[in-house]
Amino acid sequence: MTRVIEYRDPVENCPGFLVYDRMDSRLAAGGCRMSADLTADTLRTLAARMTLKQRVLGIGVDGAKCGIAYDPRGPERAAVLARFVRFLEGELRTRFSMGCDMGTRFEELERIAADAGIGSVKVAIRHAQQITDTEFRARMGLLDIPVGPLTLGQRRAGHALAHAALAAATHSGRRLTQVTVALQGFGNLGRAAAAALLDEAVRVTAVTDAYGCAIDPRGLDLARMLTIDQIRPVPGLLGDPMRLPKEALFDLPADVMILAGGEDAMSPAQAAVVPVPIVAVGANCGLSETAEQLLTDRGVLVVPDFIGGIGGSASMEALFGPTATPDPREVLDTLAAMMRELVGDILCGARDRGVSARRIALDIAAAAGPTGDRPYGTSPYRVSRAAPRGRRAAVVPAPPTEEETR
Structure with a gap:
């Protein structure tokens, strides 16, 4: 029931x-959006997608979304944002x-909450998880710690997206040392994905933003790109790479394309011809239904947005599930392992x-429900380090659809 x-x-x-x-659950989670044309209907759609993410993961959290209809510029x-958070x-x-x-930053939301005496915009987790304020603060404090070029908080969503894409590539029989990636978007999500790809020494041959596309078949210098201020357009981040219009990204061959740059990132016309076998979607509504269906009909493996964008x-x-407080690198390692397990489950089910x-991800979500007294610590995909690789939660079988039996 929506409220x-x-x-x-x-x-x-x-x-x-x-x-x-x-x-259904004691806790509901979702982002705060600021956009001039924001409507309640848009937030209903996004809140439902958040529920999908939580259910797929098998955690006891409902989906939510909030926002205010004001130009973020x-x-x-x-x-306006401060008054809304206080409300x-x-x-x-x-x-x-x-x-x-979209239109907000986690650091500013936390600052508003602190100034208002709320403490944190995630303080509801402390009550739902039944932990002390000291323990809550210790775990939340990890998000501010740098891990490489970005903090843990900045890295987490893009880290999951990158590892979802890499899991799809591995599942398809590709060696990561030979995989090439085209990255659409170099904002918060795209930069964090790039940091994860850099950690794995994966060759990123093209990056695009609203201003154009930087290309180097030998691999772009991500380490340098991540040290330059985010407000700089991608075509000006490096001196050597070829520069093309942003649309050129969809004409370039790569093993994997990661969409991290907003809604409807690929048009149906581009989906009909893009020369990549794997597309991982990170941004909410990053692909329209039409574009996704065109890719699927062509045999392109699509990791949908509510899986690629599940990192938050x-x-x-990964942060609140373990009994003992993890360190920042452990959180990222656990997050990467969760994505390998989850995407592996989904793709095995899709193949079988x-x-x-x-379709498989939706079936997993439909079969799940609120679990346990605490929201975190129940996901079957957060396996322990001692567990053997490949020990996954079973994909819930579903009766064949009419389409499957034809």
Whole structure:
């Protein structure tokens, strides 16, 4: 049952909303979006996608999403966002675990919560997880610790996306030392994915943003690109690579394409011809239904957005699921292992049943429900380091659909 809490900014008169997709669990999680044309219907769609992510992971958390209809570049942005977060104080203290989304940054949300005396936009986790304030703060503090060029908090979503893409490549019989990746988007999500690919020494041959595409078949210098200010356009980050229009990315061959640059990142016309065998989608609604179907019909393996973009949810399981407080690198390692297990399960199921990865992921989510008294610590994909590789939760069998029996 969906629940919508409405808000109206007393100064700018812009509407805001908090949408709970379900009311089954003690905790609900989702990001805060700021966009001039934001509607409650958009947030309902996004909240439902958050529920899918939690259910696929097998954790006891419902999906939610909040946001305010204001231009994030507007002159009163900071004040509008602060008033909205303060309005949600009661929900933040009891049930809603807030993250960032388009138009907001996690650091600023945390700062607003601290200034308002809430403590953290994720303080609801402490109550739902039944841990002390000291333990909660110790684990949340890990998100501010640098791991390579970015902090753990900055890395987690893109780290999961990159490892979802690499798991798909491995499942398809490719050696990571020989894999080439084309990366669409170099904002928060794309840069974090790039950091993970750099750690794995994977060759990224093309990166694009709104300003153009940088290309080097030998592999772009990601280490240097990640040291340069994020506001710099991709075509100007390096001196040597070839520079082309951003659309050129979809004409270039690669083993894997990672979509980390917003909604509808690939048009149906591009999906009909893009010369890649694997596409991993990280941004919410990064592929339209039409574009995804065109890719699937061509035999392209598509990791859907609610799997490639699952990193925020999975990282909370990696952070709060273990009995002992992990260190930042352990969180990333656990997150990578979770993505290998999850994507492996999904792709094995898709192969065995002859259906899309999306269909299998939806079946896993449909068969799951709230589990246990605590939201985190129940995912079957967070295997211990002592467990043998390949010990996965079984894909829930589903009766064949009419399409499968034809």
